[in-house]
Amino acid sequence: MKYLKLTLTLLNFIFPLMMVAQSSSDVAIGPYIQNVTDNSAVVCWATKSHQSFTIENTNQKRSLPQYENHEMILSNLKPNTQYTYHIGGHGLSEEMGQFTTFPDEIEPFQFAILGDTRSRHDVHSKHVDRIIQKNPLFVLNTGDMVGNGLNIHHWETFFDVTKNLMRSIPYFPALGNHEKDSKYYFDFFNLPGNERYYSFSVGDALFISLDLEGIEYQTPEYLKKENREFFWENHEIAYFKKQKEWLEHTLTLHDDAGFIFVYFHKPLISVKKSRVNGAKMRRKFWGNIFERHGVQVVFSGHDHHYHHAMSGGTHYITTAGGGAKLYDIDARQPETVKAIKTEHFIMADVRKKTTILNVIDINGNKIDTITIDKRK
Numbered sequence: 001m002k003y004l005k006l007t008l009t010l011l012n013f014i015f016p017l018m019m020v021a022q023s024s025s026d027v028a029i030g031p032y033i034q035n036v037t038d039n040s041a042v043v044c045w046a047t048k049s050h051q052s053f054t055i056e057n058t059n060q061k062r063s064l065p066q067y068e069n070h071e072m073i074l075s076n077l078k079p080n081t082q083y084t085y086h087i088g089g090h091g092l093s094e095e096m097g098q099f100t101t102f103p104d105e106i107e108p109f110q111f112a113i114l115g116d117t118r119s120r121h122d123v124h125s126k127h128v129d130r131i132i133q134k135n136p137l138f139v140l141n142t143g144d145m146v147g148n149g150l151n152i153h154h155w156e157t158f159f160d161v162t163k164n165l166m167r168s169i170p171y172f173p174a175l176g177n178h179e180k181d182s183k184y185y186f187d188f189f190n191l192p193g194n195e196r197y198y199s200f201s202v203g204d205a206l207f208i209s210l211d212l213e214g215i216e217y218q219t220p221e222y223l224k225k226e227n228r229e230f231f232w233e234n235h236e237i238a239y240f241k242k243q244k245e246w247l248e249h250t251l252t253l254h255d256d257a258g259f260i261f262v263y264f265h266k267p268l269i270s271v272k273k274s275r276v277n278g279a280k281m282r283r284k285f286w287g288n289i290f291e292r293h294g295v296q297v298v299f300s301g302h303d304h305h306y307h308h309a310m311s312g313g314t315h316y317i318t319t320a321g322g323g324a325k326l327y328d329i330d331a332r333q334p335e336t337v338k339a340i341k342t343e344h345f346i347m348a349d350v351r352k353k354t355t356i357l358n359v360i361d362i363n364g365n366k367i368d369t370i371t372i373d374k375r376k
């Protein structure tokens with residue numbers, strides 16, 4: 001998000017109503033809530049205009065929507081408090097939202113996680129409705145939110161499907177290959193840190209999102225064709241090495257965390273035959289970093305089904321049943337505990353001494369339950 005950044009300091013009311021903007025009525029996306037902490041939040045929305053252009057040598061005219069992204073940073077909020085905000089000033093319900101700031105001490109909370117919501121929007125919609133009913137504190141997405149991150153129409157659909165959820169529940173995604181490192185991702189989402197890989201805490205639970213896709217650089221003009229592969233390889237290696245160092249540092253810094261959840265797009269253990277070797281290569285790169293630091297759960301997406309594996313005390317869960325066409329499970333691994341080809345999302349119930357993960361299918365049935373003990 002780069003466009004409009006304003007800070008509003010609030011008085012300490014309980015359940016205050018905040019007028020965050022007086023804008024014209026052309027709010028086209030949102031409002032939605034992002035980057036909530038125990039004392040701040042960001043209200044986002046986008047306004048729309050159209051840019052017409054004519055295709056050369058034809059009489060065709062096209063019109064492409066142009067979005068201007070807006071955000072308002074709300075600071076000095078009270079922890080664990082519900083706030084109502086209102087943009088537009090027309091008193092319309094679609095211009096209003098509510099959110100709850102994170103607790104600043106150890107308290108039970110719930111979060112939802114799903115992935116690969118990029119197609120079959122009816123499936124995605126059903127998950128969204130069910131998640132709204134359960135009212136988690138926030139939602140994680142393991143990536144591939146849209147089919148083509150470079151196509152604005154795909155984001156329009158995504159925000160339309162998630163509209164009633166995102167106006168009240170903050171969304172923390174990981175970058176998938178289908179996001180294509182698009183500027184739209186960075187324009188629409190307001191996330192901690194560099195927005196590619198980041199962490200945040202709720203009570204004594206630590207959440208870490210990683211980017212397993214890497215940056216899509218512009219090819220420098222001076223580069224000869226035969227040197228391109230070598231050039232990209234070096235850039236990618238440097239990027240991932242830096243990210244791994246950041247991860248090591250973040251995990252060391254939070255060694256006293258009660259729960260550590262890591263999430264990213266491509267899994268380190270795959271039960272899809274054609275992807276087993278790719279997963280092994282990724283696992284080789286990250287090594288035993290998760291096990292060594294006592295990470296309890298690593299969530300990923302990309303393989304469109306549910307897969308639960310265990311290795312060295314760490315749960316590896318693939319949750320990619322958000323809408324994309326399902327994949328067969330044709331290569332169970334020695335670490336596999338359970339694998340189900342089904343649409344689903346996961347509700348996590350973080351309590352004082354345990355976290356319960358409930359896997360919910362498209363009909364609302366519980367298809368798996370995992371209990372995770374607190375660290376140490």
Ligand SMILES: [Fe+2]
Nearest residue numbers: 144176177302
């Ligand atoms: Fe993917």
